[in-house]
Structure formats: structure tokens, C-alpha cells
Amino acid sequence: MTTRRRGHGEGTIYRRKDGRWVAELHIGYGDGRRRRKSFYGSSRSAVASALAAAIRDQQKGLRPLREVEKVKDFLRTWLNDAARRTIRGTTFAGYERLIRLHIEPIIGDLRLARLTADDLDKLYSKLLDKGLAPKTVRLVHALLHRALSHAQRRGALAINAADGVDPPRVVP
Numbered sequence: 001m002t003t004r005r006r007g008h009g010e011g012t013i014y015r016r017k018d019g020r021w022v023a024e025l026h027i028g029y030g031d032g033r034r035r036r037k038s039f040y041g042s043s044r045s046a047v048a049s050a051l052a053a054a055i056r057d058q059q060k061g062l063r064p065l066r067e068v069e070k071v072k073d074f075l076r077t078w079l080n081d082a083a084r085r086t087i088r089g090t091t092f093a094g095y096e097r098l099i100r101l102h103i104e105p106i107i108g109d110l111r112l113a114r115l116t117a118d119d120l121d122k123l124y125s126k127l128l129d130k131g132l133a134p135k136t137v138r139l140v141h142a143l144l145h146r147a148l149s150h151a152q153r154r155g156a157l158a159i160n161a162a163d164g165v166d167p168p169r170v171v172p
Contacts, residue, residue: 011051013044023047025054057158071115072108075099078147095143102127102140112157117164120144124168134168141167 011025023039039050079095087095106123107115120141127137145162152160 011055013048013051015044021047023051025051025058027058069112070108071110071112072099072104074112074151075103075108075147078150082150083146094139098136098140098143102132102136103144112151115148115161117161120161120165124165128168134170138167138170141165 011023013021013023015021019042021041021044023041024036025039027035027037029035037054039047039054041047041050076099079092079099083095084092103123106126107119110119124137124141127140128134141162145160148157148160148162151157
């Protein structure tokens with residue numbers, strides 16, 4: 001029995017010599033070279049489902065996630081490139097301070113592609129336990145929501161993790 005040949009844009013699935021399965025998807029060209037996104041797994045069905053999800057995301061217009069981009073790197077880039085043009089200087093300084101003092105030490109090393117609402121819940125709890133006022137934690141939430149919305153609009157994220165989190169309530 002012969003296997004069906006995949007068409008253009010459908011990706012590639014093959015088995016490596018070490019027994020692991022690999023699925024690859026062509027994602028464009030960069031620096032004059034073909035760029036691919038690879039998915040690894042122990043079974044063909046696992047990598048086939050990962051490949052199918054990536055193809056669906058590509059058809060929706062979402063960019064393939066840069067799995068290695070960290071939250072702190074994304075926030076610095078967003079602040080300096082996108083937000084700087086649309087906010088006042090004092091707001092920029094406040095955002096920079098919130099990122100440097102409160103966000104980076106706790107979730108800065110997490111991968112942006114894997115950031116979840118649970119991670120943000122833990123962040124807010126740790127900030128409140130450190131003694132920060134609920135209003136300051138709400139400012140952190142607003143900053144993260146704005147930055148992640150920007151990433152979502154640009155196709156870098158499928159969902160905004162801050163949508164699934166309620167910031168702490170400010171008691172008057």
C-alpha cells in the first residue's frame with residue numbers, strides 16, 4: 001500500500017531514525033531561506049494533530065508562535081516599539097517601572113506562547129502578598145491586557161490570557 005502524497009502547504013510528516021515523529025510546516029521565507037515550524041512527538045497521530053492545528057491557525061491569519069520568546073522580551077519590545085508612540089512620557093515611565101519591578105521578576109522568564117490565565121492569577125496573588133495595593137495590581141493587569149491585546153491583533157497570540165483573569169477589587 002502506498003501512502004498518499006501531501007499537497008503544497010499541507011506540511012510534512014516523517015519518522016526519525018531515533019523513532020520520534022516529526023511534522024514540519026512551511027511558514028514562509030526569511031533571509032532568503034525557507035522557514036519551517038517543526039512539531040515533535042512519540043506518535044504519528046500526535047504530530048499530525050499538532051500540524052493540523054498549526055495549519056488552521058495559519059489559515060486564520062495567525063503567525064506561528066515563537067516558542068522561545070519570553071514575556072519580558074515581548075513586553076520590552078512592545079513598550080519601546082508600539083506603546084511609546086501612543087502614550088504620554090509619564091505613562092511610559094510608569095509602564096516601564098511596573099514591568100521592571102513587578103512583572104519581570106515573577107513571570108518574565110515564562111514563554112509568551114505558554115502564558116495562561118493561571119499564571120496571571122499567581123502573579124496578582126504574589127504582588128498582593130508582597131504588600132502592593134490592589135490599585136497597583138489593577139494597573140499591572142491593565143498593562144498586561146493592553147500588551148497581550150496588541151500581540152493578539154498582530155496575530156502573535158491566539159488568545160489574550162488577561163481576558164480570563166479578574167483583577168483585584170479596589171476597596172474605597
